[in-house]
Each structure stands twice: as structure tokens, then as C-alpha cells.
Amino acid sequence: MADFDTRDALKADSSPNISSDVVKKAYYEPEWLKKEYAALWPRTWQVACRVEELEHVGSYVIYDIGDESVIVTRSSPDRLRAFYNVCQHRGRRLIDGSLSGTTPNFACKFHGWRWNLDGENEHVVQVDxxxxALDGDDLCLNQVRLDTWxxxxFVNFDxxxxxxxxxxGGVCDALDPLKxxxxxxxxxxxxxxxxxWKVALEAFNEGYHVNVTHPGVVKFGASLFGSREVGIHSMFDTRASTMRAEGTKVKAADAGVDVRKMAAGFYTYQHEELGSLISEAMVPAAKAVPALLPEDATPEQVFGKIIELSMQIDAQKGxxxxxxxxxxxQQVGIDWHIFPNTVILPMASxxxxxxxxxxxxxxxxxxFEVSHIERVAKEDIRKVTPERNDDIYDRAFWGEILLQDFQQMEATHKGIKSRGYRGPRLNPEQEKPVANFHRVYHEYLSEA
Ligand code: FES
Ligand SMILES: [Fe+2]
Known part of the structure; x- marks a missing residue:
């Protein structure tokens, strides 16, 4: 087990000690990354892709983590499989150069050995x-565990x-109703x-930063969060004095605030500057509400009406x-960290x-990858290609909200490496996901 208690990091008065030091070094010392590759990544379930990316028999997606590479494929209409992306002859990568595609089989480019989509060897050049001496079973591709949720x-090497x-565990219990x-x-x-990667992830698994990092959001929404551990995973939500609405927890009506206008402003801002946590239908729905409700409408009335209208607009599109x-x-909350490396902000739409x-x-x-998934009409088949842009100042591409998060990452990573930094002192109410992450992370790594 770990030689320290990461819960120390939760103590507001934590002083420099081994635990803080270890937590700190794991962010930048190569030795810790080696331990991750030995004891974390080979043993945890991790998101490889979406089922929708494997639409046809022979569709495949390559998932790389460190030196490992996995082929995730649809081997039959109702079966997905995952294989180590390696030829069993001399070890060449079976698929290189493309991260996704469709293939009838896996043919090695070196000497031409070939496997079918179930990983069975079907051809060895000049086999005589x-x-x-070549045993068919021994020539199968090595499988990686695969399951979906x-x-x-998800894939798991263990x-x-x-x-x-x-x-x-509890992630499914809370999020299954969202379908x-x-x-x-x-x-x-x-x-x-x-x-x-931990610094990047931790910019998104707590709400404490929203007050200062995202002034444009705070103007409209809640800024006091509560968080909790859900086994090895964690989540956060807002605390009291806010109400639930699709897309955010919105401030309870301050005296004199026209909630109708505030809601329209918020959804327009989120639509333009994030392009997520809001569905297409919600912008016109929010803009229609001032004509439908009185000036003194409560937040419950305003957001209830926006949801109702949004569902009607979407229903017309199937x-x-x-x-x-x-x-x-209430269970869905705002933000879920799925150990080790995925964060989902879940909404009904x-x-x-x-x-x-x-x-x-x-x-x-x-x-670091960011994506938006949304509810669609059944016949809506899409091909969405990931777009890369390393410019963390490109607002037109990323939008203001993500740029604000990106500005914290590199600066935080640099600061963590400083001799003058004593290690994390986490907010006991709002940064439990960060503390829980390090607790579980170091439990895995203690076995490296
Ligand atoms: S390394 Fe693949 S066929 Fe030889
Ligand atoms: Fe943020």
C-alpha cells in the first residue's frame, strides 16, 4: 500500500511532509510516469472510443497509451473486440499511420502475415x-479486455x-438514467x-476554480460547489441556494433580477463560448421565454419552461x-471523474x-481531448473527426471558457515543480475529487 495518506492533503493545515512531497513529485518526475506505465495504465479500465465509431464490421479505432497500442474493432454485427496492436511474427505494429478506418482483416506490412477480425491467423506467407511447427492457437492475436457502458x-489490459x-460502481447508478x-x-x-496529464485533468474535476477562472459563467450560475467520493471515482455538484436546470445550476433569483433575461444570456454565452452543456434547442427556447412568462417569474418557472420548450423543439426533430x-x-450532479483519466459533465440532452x-x-x-456528445434523432448518423489545435489562445476555435481553463494548466505545472511549492492543500468541501484521485492513484502505484 501507499507509504502515506493522501487524505493529509485535505487538511487545511497540512504542512510540508512526505505525502505532499510525493503527491507533488508524481506530477513531473519521470520515475513516477514509469510507475504509471507499470501499475496504473495496465490495470485500469479506460475509455478507448465510442461504440458509434465502430459502425460496420471491420471498423476499427486505435487506442494508444504509452508504448501500448490497442486495436478496437467490430468483428461481427454484435461483437466488439480489442487486440494488442502487434504482429505475432516479429512484432511490427499491425496498424500504423491511421487512428481509425475499416478493414476486412489485419495484414502485417512487414512479411504479410494476416489475421481475421476475430484475431485468428488466416495466412502465413510460405508457411511450408x-x-x-506453427501452432494456429499460438498465432492468435493477443486480446485485451473490452466492455461498454x-x-x-472501455479496455483493460488486466x-x-x-x-x-x-x-x-456508483457511476453507473447515477448516470444510467441519462441513456x-x-x-x-x-x-x-x-x-x-x-x-x-494529471494537471490537465484536475482543471476539470473540481468546481472551486470556477469563481475566479470563469467570471463569465459566475455572472449567471452557481459558484459554490460540494463534492464527494464515489468509490475510486468522484463527483461534484452545487451546494444550497441554487436550483437544478438543464445545463447548469443557476443562481436562485436575487432580488430584482429578471431570471428570464438572465437565462437567455447564460444559454447564449454557453452556446457561443463553449458549444456544450447546452443543446441547440435551448437557445431559441430561452429566448422565447420572456414573451411567455411574467417579469417576476421564479427560476423554477423559467427553467422549467425552457426545458419544456426545448423538449418540444427536439421532439419535432425526432x-x-x-x-x-x-x-x-440530483444524482446526476454536474461533473464526474471516472478514474483514472476521464471527466464527464452529464446533462439529459x-x-x-x-x-x-x-x-x-x-x-x-x-x-488532452475535449468532446461533446448529444442526443440525436435515431437516423442521425454522423462522422465526426477530431480536430487538433495546440494554440491555447485561439478563442475562435476553443471558446472563452476552455481557454480560461487552458491558461491554468501550463502555469500550474510549472509552479508545482518549484522548490518553493510545498504540495497541495485541497479545499475539504470542493476539491475532494482531486484528493480522492491521488488516494486511488497512489494505491495503484504502490504496487509498481
Ligand atoms: S513482423 Fe509481421 S509479418 Fe513479419
Ligand atoms: Fe473550468
């Missing part, structure tokens, strides 16, 4: 040279890991950031929202999703 394809359902599997990508963006009870909405991964053997850089 082996005089019958919410339309996400044959002894718990089932995906057991691993996700995320019925959502589809609308956009995907990614970049390489000059910070450790898009159906799930009906959640107030208790289920759409979700904003983040995934962070280390880049090669460099602890100072990471791959």
Missing part, C-alpha cells in the same frame, strides 16, 4: 518453411481486473499541452429526452467529456 468502449460494471449510449458525437477537439425524476437529476493521457515518456506533456 515451418514444416508444420453508456456508449463508451485479465484479473474487476468487471467494468463493478469498477464503475448516454443514445448520444452521438457532435464535435471532438484535442491538443498537446505542456503539463502533466430527438427524445429521457424523463428523469428530480431525485435522479448532452455531455461535455474530457480525456487526458500522458504523451510518451515525457511527464511534462500530455494529450
Amino acid at each position: 518453411d515451418w514444416h508444420g 453508456g456508449g463508451w468502449v 485479465p484479473d481486473a474487476p468487471s467494468l460494471r463493478d469498477y464503475l 448516454m449510449d443514445e448520444m452521438r458525437y457532435r464535435w471532438r477537439k484535442w491538443l498537446v499541452v505542456n503539463c502533466n 430527438i427524445e429526452w429521457p424523463m428523469l425524476t428530480p431525485e435522479q437529476y 448532452n455531455c461535455l467529456v474530457y480525456r487526458a493521457r500522458p504523451l510518451g515518456n515525457d511527464p511534462d506533456r500530455c494529450i
Whole structure:
């Protein structure tokens, strides 16, 4: 087990000690990245892709993590499989140069050995040279465990890991009512950031930063959050004095505030500057509300009406929202961190999703992906290609809200490396997801 208690990081009065020091060094020392590759990434369930990306038999997606590469494919109409992306002859990558595509089989470009979509070897060039010594079973591609939840394809390299359902535990209980599997990508963006993957991820698994990092959001929405651990995962939500509405927790009516106008302003801002946590229908719905409700309408009335109108607009397009009870909405919360590297901000109509991964053997850089999935009409088949843009100042591409988050990452990573930094002192109410992450992370790494 870990040689320290990360809960120390929760203590407001935590002083410099081994725990803070270890937590700090794990962000940038190459030795810790090596431990991650030995004990974390090979043993955790991690999102490889979406089921929708594997539409046809032979569709495949490559998922790379460190030196490992996995082929995720549809081997038959109702079967998905994952294989180590390696030829069993001399070890060449079977698929290189493309991260997705469609293929009838996996043919190695070096000497031409070939496997079918179930990973069985179906061809060895000049096989007679082996005089019958090649055993068919031994030539199969090596499988990686695969399972799906919410339309996400997860893989796990560890044959002894718990089932995906057991691993996700309370995440499924809270988010299953959203029927995320019925959502589809609308956009995907990614970049390489000059910070450790944990720094990038931790810009998104707590709400404490919103007050200062996102003034444009605070103007409209709640800024006091509460968080909790859900096993190895974590979530956050707002605290009292706010109400639930699709897309945000919105401030209770301050005296004299016209909630109708505030709501229209908020949804327009979020639509323009994030392009997520809001569905297309909600902007016209919010703009229609001032003509339908009186000036002194309560937040409940305003946001109830916006949801009602949005559902009507979507229904006309064949898009159906799930009906959640107030208790289920409460469980859904605002933000979920799925250990180790995925964050989902779940809504009934759409979700904003983040995934962070280390880049090669460099602890100072990471791959960071942002995507938006949303509820669609059944016949709406989309092909969404991830767009890369490493310019963390390109507001036209990323929007103001993500730029504000990006500005924190590199600066935080640099600061963490300073001799003058004593280690994290986490907000006991709002930064539990960060503390819980480090607790679980160091439990995994203690076995490296
Ligand atoms: S390395 Fe693949 S066929 Fe030789
Ligand atoms: Fe943020």
C-alpha cells in the first residue's frame, strides 16, 4: 500500500511532509510516469472510443497509451473486440499511420502475415518453411479486455481486473438514467499541452476554480460547489441556494433580477463560448421565454419552461429526452471523474467529456481531448473527426471558457515543480475529487 495518506492533503493545515512531497513529485518526475506505465495504465479500465465509431464490421479505432497500442474493432454485427496492436511474427505494429478506418482483416506490412477480425491467423506467407511447427492457437492475436457502458468502449489490459460494471460502481447508478449510449458525437477537439496529464485533468474535476477562472459563467450560475467520493471515482455538484436546470445550476433569483433575461444570456454565452452543456434547442427556447412568462417569474418557472420548450423543439426533430425524476437529476450532479483519466459533465440532452493521457515518456506533456456528445434523432448518423489545435489562445476555435481553463494548466505545472511549492492543500468541501484521485492513484502505484 501507499507509504502515506493522501487524505493529509485535505487538511487545511497540512504542512510540508512526505505525502505532499510525493503527491507533488508524481506530477513531473519521470520515475513516477514509469510507475504509471507499470501499475496504473495496465490495470485500469479506460475509455478507448465510442461504440458509434465502430459502425460496420471491420471498423476499427486505435487506442494508444504509452508504448501500448490497442486495436478496437467490430468483428461481427454484435461483437466488439480489442487486440494488442502487434504482429505475432516479429512484432511490427499491425496498424500504423491511421487512428481509425475499416478493414476486412489485419495484414502485417512487414512479411504479410494476416489475421481475421476475430484475431485468428488466416495466412502465413510460405508457411511450408515451418514444416508444420506453427501452432494456429499460438498465432492468435493477443486480446485485451473490452466492455461498454453508456456508449463508451472501455479496455483493460488486466485479465484479473474487476468487471467494468463493478469498477464503475456508483457511476453507473447515477448516470444510467441519462441513456448516454443514445448520444452521438457532435464535435471532438484535442491538443498537446505542456503539463502533466494529471494537471490537465484536475482543471476539470473540481468546481472551486470556477469563481475566479470563469467570471463569465459566475455572472449567471452557481459558484459554490460540494463534492464527494464515489468509490475510486468522484463527483461534484452545487451546494444550497441554487436550483437544478438543464445545463447548469443557476443562481436562485436575487432580488430584482429578471431570471428570464438572465437565462437567455447564460444559454447564449454557453452556446457561443463553449458549444456544450447546452443543446441547440435551448437557445431559441430561452429566448422565447420572456414573451411567455411574467417579469417576476421564479427560476423554477423559467427553467422549467425552457426545458419544456426545448423538449418540444427536439421532439419535432425526432430527438427524445429521457424523463428523469428530480431525485435522479440530483444524482446526476454536474461533473464526474471516472478514474483514472476521464471527466464527464452529464446533462439529459448532452455531455461535455474530457480525456487526458500522458504523451510518451515525457511527464511534462500530455494529450488532452475535449468532446461533446448529444442526443440525436435515431437516423442521425454522423462522422465526426477530431480536430487538433495546440494554440491555447485561439478563442475562435476553443471558446472563452476552455481557454480560461487552458491558461491554468501550463502555469500550474510549472509552479508545482518549484522548490518553493510545498504540495497541495485541497479545499475539504470542493476539491475532494482531486484528493480522492491521488488516494486511488497512489494505491495503484504502490504496487509498481
Ligand atoms: S513482423 Fe509481421 S509479418 Fe513479419
Ligand atoms: Fe473550468
